[in-house]
Amino acid sequence: MERTGDDPTTAAGRSEIGYRPLYRQVYDKLLKRLADAVWQPGQMLPSEGQLAVELGVSQGTVRKALDALTADSLLIRRQGRGTFVAEHDDQQSVFRFFKLRPDRAGAGMPTSRVITMTETSPNADERENLDLLRTAQVVRIERLRYLDGRLCIAETISVPAVLFPGFARMEIPNTLYSLYATRFGITIATANERLKAISLDARQAQLLETSTGTAALEIDRIAVDLEDRPVEWRLSICLTQLLHYNSLLR
Amino acid sequence: MERTGDDPTTAAGRSEIGYRPLYRQVYDKLLKRLADAVWQPGQMLPSEGQLAVELGVSQGTVRKALDALTADSLLIRRQGRGTFVAEHDDQQSVFRFFKLRPDRAGAGMPTSRVITMTETSPNADERENLDLLRTAQVVRIERLRYLDGRLCIAETISVPAVLFPGFARMEIPNTLYSLYATRFGITIATANERLKAISLDARQAQLLETSTGTAALEIDRIAVDLEDRPVEWRLSICLTQLLHYNSLLR
DNA sequence: TAGTGGTCTAGACCACCGA
DNA sequence: CGGTGGTCTAGACCACTAC
Structure with missing residues (x-):
């Protein structure tokens, strides 16, 4: 596609x-x-x-x-x-690529907890979204994210292993893109997000500590570097009872 | 802006x-x-x-x-x-404020069918979003929208009646913003959208010819004119089985 | 060919920052 | 104070469009 x-x-x-x-x-x-x-x-x-x-x-x-x-x-x-x-690790830059906001208050910094982190062969989606050969490897991260202390996102992050040597054995900070820049010399220039509304299946519901069938926002993001190469694919499942995705059209 | x-x-x-x-x-x-x-x-x-x-x-x-x-x-x-x-009635400008795309093909122009159109007193949401006094009037439109011939959106559009004299008795074209510009001298400069995932209630499901509890994307948009006044509030309920909302972050 | 916006230059001066 | 980016000007030339 x-x-x-x-x-x-x-x-x-x-x-x-x-x-x-x-x-x-x-x-x-x-x-x-x-x-x-x-x-x-x-x-x-x-x-x-x-x-x-x-x-x-x-x-x-x-x-x-x-x-x-x-x-x-x-x-x-x-x-x-x-x-x-430009430094991409200050507060301003985090929100450049993070569009979820609490409905009522101003947003504090989001926090994260990694569930799994593996280096493996890419599946079909990863090969397509990251433009990879079948022989390439990816680093895949599953993590949960919290906003104002509340669990709201479960996401899977995939990057080409060859661009991120040693990544799979690193401590993962909260702001990934600044790590990409400082440790791997990769600057995220733009990201394209595709949003859909979905009903949570059993596994997703368990991860997000809610019930099967709950409506949630699915964000499918491909991030590209300065040379327009896809360097990260991210699939986020977001609970939006107390949050919303903010988009400014001009 | x-x-x-x-x-x-x-x-x-x-x-x-x-x-x-x-x-x-x-x-x-x-x-x-x-x-x-x-x-x-x-x-x-x-x-x-x-x-x-x-x-x-x-x-x-x-x-x-x-x-x-x-x-x-x-x-x-x-x-x-x-x-x-700038003319806001050509194809390019329509898609400036319309971010839904078919998952597979390129998007044809969306079409619309008006269900109801009334001039009435504003409800609490309309007063807040359009910054209105209790004595003001609004024109409220309910319509369905189709993309590639498929029903995918039910939306309610509210505008201050004072800014749109005679609007309630007009024929409504498919591209509202060009009508705003040519007939009422109002240019939409920017729009702020808040997206949430929701489960359809019985009424919404009936409108969209689907079943209660289906997950859908809710888009809450406030559009402002060149002088930064809110001039339109729009609440859209979108089926995203075959569509997605596209957002480019830079 | 005439008229438009687009590029490029050189130089003057202004507003802002830090030592 | 000296150095930075920001503004403003005047003029030359280039690329594109229409007639």
Whole structure:
């Protein structure tokens, strides 16, 4: 099943011509450095002027590339201080990919408890969603998550083992994506989520300490890195009696 | 919307506590014209150069304001042709606010059938979500929606009657938001959706021609206009056996 | 060919931050 | 204070569209 990243109406043909604006080339060069972890998360980049000299373009062109990277949440710019590689382990960034909120109060940080963690051969879903060969291995995590102390999510997380060496024997922190970035040099750029309403089967109900047939929200997420490779597949089952999934359309 | 924040400073030249960039003032001026429907949807704006002369700023400053309006989906710019007021009745814009997709195929246009349409006093939810006084009136629509010919949504739509004079006696098209724009001068800028999984009660099940207790997706949407006023509340009950709600996180 | 938006440059000045 | 990003300008040239 082909997964459409965006509206089906955006299938309009591209010019096909090999014209690439200068600022776009600068964007790609800087993106490559970020992907190669030349600059670490939190680190300050050279100033606009220095980059301009180094790359042999005007400061305005560098600026346009930096602004684009900032719009893509890869950089953070602060007037008077400098340009920094975005850190994905602060509170703000956690909620970038976590859209569940309590109905009434503001959300505290979600917490987690790992149930199982194994390195194994991928099943059919994992092969398809992570674009894997049959001979590849995956690391698969099952865990429960809590919001404001209340059990609300059971999820299965699968990643290609080759991209995460030693992952299966690690202590798993609450914020996975910062671990991906700091330990494996993998930055999650975007994630595509597909939501459905389901009735819990017996196993799911037991995990979530509720009764079979309860309505729950299923979130099927594929996360991709800076080079648009799928690097994580996550299937979350969420109880939404006291929570909701928040989506802002603009 | 990021650009219509709660900046307390006014457009008055230079105040010492708040600083308002020139391009931001231009943005606001142009936004006002869009809100006042000085330029109609689909219409071409004057060129950058003409606007620059008229407003007494440089072309680059106009450009920055136009780019910001384009980023907010209010304008569409086409190289070699001009800058146009975004039309919200073409296929692209429909899917901007409609995130349900068939699991397997690409989505055709959704269709609708109105069940009831009344003008009445608001209930407590409507008063709260639309920020209404007890004496106000609302227009309330119940309808069913179909995707690829299949019944999948039952929804209730409520709008303040004062903003939509004569609405209750109109023929209702499939794409409501284009009607809002063309007949009432109201442009939907953003919408906030809250999703939950629910079990259908008897009435909902009957409407959707399925059985009581079926799991379904409830979408609670508040849509706001260019001035950030809530102008529509919509509660949709969606069957997701063959559909999913698509959400792209970046 | 004329007119549009898109890119690129160079330089001036402003607002903000930290030492 | 010096250094950073943010704004603003003026002008040149490029790519695209319509006629």
